[in-house]
Amino acid sequence: MAETTAIATTAPADRAVARRLGWSVGAAVLVGLVVAPQFGLPPYIMSLVIEVMIFAIFAMSLDLLLGYTGLVSLGHAAFFATGSYAAGLAAKFLTHELVVTTVIGLVVSMVLAVAIGWLSIRLSGFYFLMITFAFGQMIYSVAYRWNWLTGGSDGLNIPAATFFGAHVLGSRLQIYYTVLVGFVICFMLMRRIVGSPFGEVLAGIRENPRRMRAIGFDVRGYRLAVFVIGAGFAAFAGILNAQFNFFVAPDSAHWTESASVLVMVLVGGAGTLVGPVIGAGVVIMLQNWLSSYTQYWSLFLGLLFIVLITIARDGILGLAGRGWQRLRRGVA
Amino acid sequence: MSQLAVEEIWKSFGGFHALGGVTLSVASGERRAIIGVNGAGKSTFFSIIGGQLRPTSGRVLLDGEQVTGLPPHKMWARGVTRTFQRNAIFPGLDVRQNVRLAILARRRMGSRILAGAGRHSHIDDEADAILGRLELCGRANVAACDLAYGEHRQLEIAIALAGEPRILLLDEPTAGMSPAETQAMVAMLAQLPRTLTLLIVEHDMDVVFAIADSVSVLHQGRVLVEGSPSEVQADPRVAEVYFGQVEAPQ
Numbered sequence: 001m002a003e004t005t006a007i008a009t010t011a012p013a014d015r016a017v018a019r020r021l022g023w024s025v026g027a028a029v030l031v032g033l034v035v036a037p038q039f040g041l042p043p044y045i046m047s048l049v050i051e052v053m054i055f056a057i058f059a060m061s062l063d064l065l066l067g068y069t070g071l072v073s074l075g076h077a078a079f080f081a082t083g084s085y086a087a088g089l090a091a092k093f094l095t096h097e098l099v100v101t102t103v104i105g106l107v108v109s110m111v112l113a114v115a116i117g118w119l120s121i122r123l124s125g126f127y128f129l130m131i132t133f134a135f136g137q138m139i140y141s142v143a144y145r146w147n148w149l150t151g152g153s154d155g156l157n158i159p160a161a162t163f164f165g166a167h168v169l170g171s172r173l174q175i176y177y178t179v180l181v182g183f184v185i186c187f188m189l190m191r192r193i194v195g196s197p198f199g200e201v202l203a204g205i206r207e208n209p210r211r212m213r214a215i216g217f218d219v220r221g222y223r224l225a226v227f228v229i230g231a232g233f234a235a236f237a238g239i240l241n242a243q244f245n246f247f248v249a250p251d252s253a254h255w256t257e258s259a260s261v262l263v264m265v266l267v268g269g270a271g272t273l274v275g276p277v278i279g280a281g282v283v284i285m286l287q288n289w290l291s292s293y294t295q296y297w298s299l300f301l302g303l304l305f306i307v308l309i310t311i312a313r314d315g316i317l318g319l320a321g322r323g324w325q326r327l328r329r330g331v332a
Numbered sequence: 333m334s335q336l337a338v339e340e341i342w343k344s345f346g347g348f349h350a351l352g353g354v355t356l357s358v359a360s361g362e363r364r365a366i367i368g369v370n371g372a373g374k375s376t377f378f379s380i381i382g383g384q385l386r387p388t389s390g391r392v393l394l395d396g397e398q399v400t401g402l403p404p405h406k407m408w409a410r411g412v413t414r415t416f417q418r419n420a421i422f423p424g425l426d427v428r429q430n431v432r433l434a435i436l437a438r439r440r441m442g443s444r445i446l447a448g449a450g451r452h453s454h455i456d457d458e459a460d461a462i463l464g465r466l467e468l469c470g471r472a473n474v475a476a477c478d479l480a481y482g483e484h485r486q487l488e489i490a491i492a493l494a495g496e497p498r499i500l501l502l503d504e505p506t507a508g509m510s511p512a513e514t515q516a517m518v519a520m521l522a523q524l525p526r527t528l529t530l531l532i533v534e535h536d537m538d539v540v541f542a543i544a545d546s547v548s549v550l551h552q553g554r555v556l557v558e559g560s561p562s563e564v565q566a567d568p569r570v571a572e573v574y575f576g577q578v579e580a581p582q
Contacts, residue, residue: 197436197452198445204433207422214382214416215495216408216437 017328018321022274033180037173046176048288052281053183054241059264059276060190061233066262067270068194069226070206071121072129074258075136076234078116081143081253082109083235084242085150088158091243098161098169098243105239106232112139113231114224121223124209136255143250155249158242175244182240186233190273193229202226263305269315278316335360335529336381336412336499341390343376343553350376351387352553358499361526365540365561366533368550369573374533375417377550378501381531382414383407394499408437411498417507420488423477427468430476430487431459434494459494466490467516482513489517499529506539518542537565549573 037046058080065071087105095101116135123131143150150156161169168174193199201222204212209219242248251257260283268279286304290297312319334357343351351373358364366374379385381392383404392400394410402410422430435455436442463469466486471479476487485505492500505521506514514536521543524530534540540547540561547564549557551573557564564570 192446196445196447197441198443200429200433200436201442203425203429204422207424208419210384211416211420211422211491212433213404214384214408214414215434215491216405216413217433217442218405222442 018324021324026274030184037176043172046172048284050172050176050179050244052284053179054237054244055261055264055284056277056280057183057186057240058234058237059261059268059280060186060273061230061237062261063265063270063273063276064190064194064202064226064230064233066265067272067275068199068206069202069223070209071124071223071227072262073120073132073227073230074129074255074262075116075132075134075139076230076261077253077255077257078136078139079109079113079231079234080238080241080257080261081139081248081250082112083238084248084252085143085156086235087239088156088242088248089149091158091161092156096159096162097165098163101161101243102236102239106235109235109238110228110232113228117224117227117231121220121227133255133258136253136258140250140253140255143253150250153250155247156242158246158248160246161243169243179240179244182236186236187273187277190233194273198222198225265315267305267308267315269317271314272317275315275317282316334358335362335395336531337393337396338377338381339391339393341377341380341392342388343373343380343385344388349553351380353390354550354553354555356548356555356558358529358531360498361529363530363532363543363545365544365547366531366550367535367537367540367547367564368556372550373553374550375503378414378503378531378533381407382412382501384414408495408497412501413492413495413497413499414501415488415492415503415505417503421476421479421484421491424475426473426475427463427479427487428456428459428472431462431490431494432456434491435459438495462490462494465493465520482509485509486513486517489520493524497528499531500524502530502532502534504533504535506534506536514539537561 033049036049041049058076062073062076065073065076083105086108087101090101090104094104116132120128120131120135144153146152160167163169163178169178194202201212201217204217205219205222212219238248238252241252261280264279264283265276266279267282268277269275283301286301287297290300294300308316312322314321337357339355341351341354342349354373354377366377368374376385380387383402383406386401390400391398394412399407399410422433425433432455435458439455441447441452441455460469460472463472466489468483468486468490471483476484479487485508489502489505492502502521506517509517518539521530521532530543532540532543534543544561547557547559547561548555549564549567549570556573557567557570559567
């Protein structure tokens with residue numbers, strides 16, 4: 001795991017510079033995202049950005065487990081999909097109110113995560129990966145087979161949501177801004193979490209769980225807590241995705257979806273929050289771009305992934321960080 | 333009353349008896365060395381007190397209360413901390429963060445999930461004070477995996493002390509250290525307050541003499557001899573265990 005923490009262990013002066021640079025870039029990107037629609041962002045691009053932001057939340061939530069705690073899950077899509085279905089069913093049968101459907105989606109997914117997590121966190125490493133994979137596929141089967149509830153392979157159509165009674169979530173532009181607000185809130189919340197004492201404990205568990213037990217931490221309790229928190233953020237991404245596509249399909253729970261978001265985290269850089277955002281952006285943009293040229297797009301995406309992981313195990317962000325340091329040393 | 337007492341502890345791995353009925357008791361504030369040849373069961377014994385292993389049979393009593401088989405974090409909550417010979421630090425974190433974790437554990441701050449890191453700078457100060465005692469001040473911002481071997485061992489003990497235990501189990505604290513590092517470590521250990529009870533597994537008899545009030549010799553999973561360091565060194569049975577003949581351990 002030394003690779004993933006390369007940024008955290010550089011000298012404090014470098015860290016301060018990197019932080020200032022990070023804030024400036026982040027603020028610039030945010031301002032860009034806010035004003036872009038006013039300057040005629042094409043609808044196609046706007047949809048793409050919405051998708052990137054949703055998957056960025058999903059990828060960051062997985063990184064809480066993977067990069068911060070050292071738990072490699074291959075069933076994380078189960079919570080994304082559970083959030084989608086629970087919120088979607090609530091919207092269909094109960095109320096169109098976004099706040100209510102969101103709360104229902106979050107509660108259902110996090111209760112499910114307590115049950116799955118309670119059984120899974122007893123294992124670690126490869127066995128944790130396999131058991132989360134198995135649970136993920138169980139959720140997929142439920143979504144696929146229970147026609148009466150989920151619509152089976154046809155998927156579930158979801159009526160347009162209202163926000164405190166107002167029909168304000170119909171247009172693409174409204175959806176764009178709503179998802180942007182959701183993304184910023186999730187990013188700030190997760191940033192707060194990983195920078196808190198709780199976040200330090202997660203890093204300790206990633207580095208040496210046995211030692212953490214010896215100095216008095218209930219490692220299982222913390223692993224379960226981060227598992228449930230990660231599931232909550234994944235569910236939130238799923239809820240946004242379902243509410244704004246007006247549709248959810250069982251494929252969203254499939255293990256390949258978990259693997260795809262795992263690739264986003266690794267491509268961008270695990271153990272950071274910006275990494276998964278970059279990863280989600282790169283993977284989704286490339287997917288779109290490549291698939292318009294060739295039906296073998298996944299082959300090229302796979303090749304790119306192999307090359308990237310070979311030259312930089314800490315992803316694009318790690319690569320950029322080293323490039324930046326070399327540049328600074330060159331100037332100084 | 334003794335602070336820590338173990339009674340007839342057995343531990344078997346398959347058919348092998350690592351411990352075959354260990355009984356000993358330690359008073360509050362005592363410095364007790366546990367010595368013995370490789371395979372005598374010293375590390376297994378520590379793991380049972382620390383909670384890393386459950387005994388096959390027997391009892392562990394802390395202040396007269398039965399604590400046999402409690403997991404490490406529960407033993408820690410009762411003030412019992414052990415160090416390890418290997419793999420005892422957080423390699424990817426910097427030295428100060430290593431110590432911070434133990435302070436967060438003691439102050440039970442680990443569940444503070446939305447508290448900003450900046451508001452806890454007093455934790456940094458506390459960590460730096462402990463690093464100063466272990467002569468690691470200048471290394472606070474270095475990644476723990478980049479430390480020299482002797483510094484590893486110092487950091488490991490800094491982490492253990494940061495938890496402010498009542499009973500500290502030190503597993504070969506000076507193994508692999510240079511003579512100068514050993515000397516510094518012994519001086520530091522000798523200065524620890526008597527409110528702390530020390531159990532030390534140690535091979536170096538100079539270290540044992542410098543620190544320990546009493547010595548227990550483990551042999552084939554049992555306590556063979558117990559007494560002051562000079563009594564134990566003079567005991568012919570101890571010489572026999574170490575050399576199969578008359579010479580005393582060095």
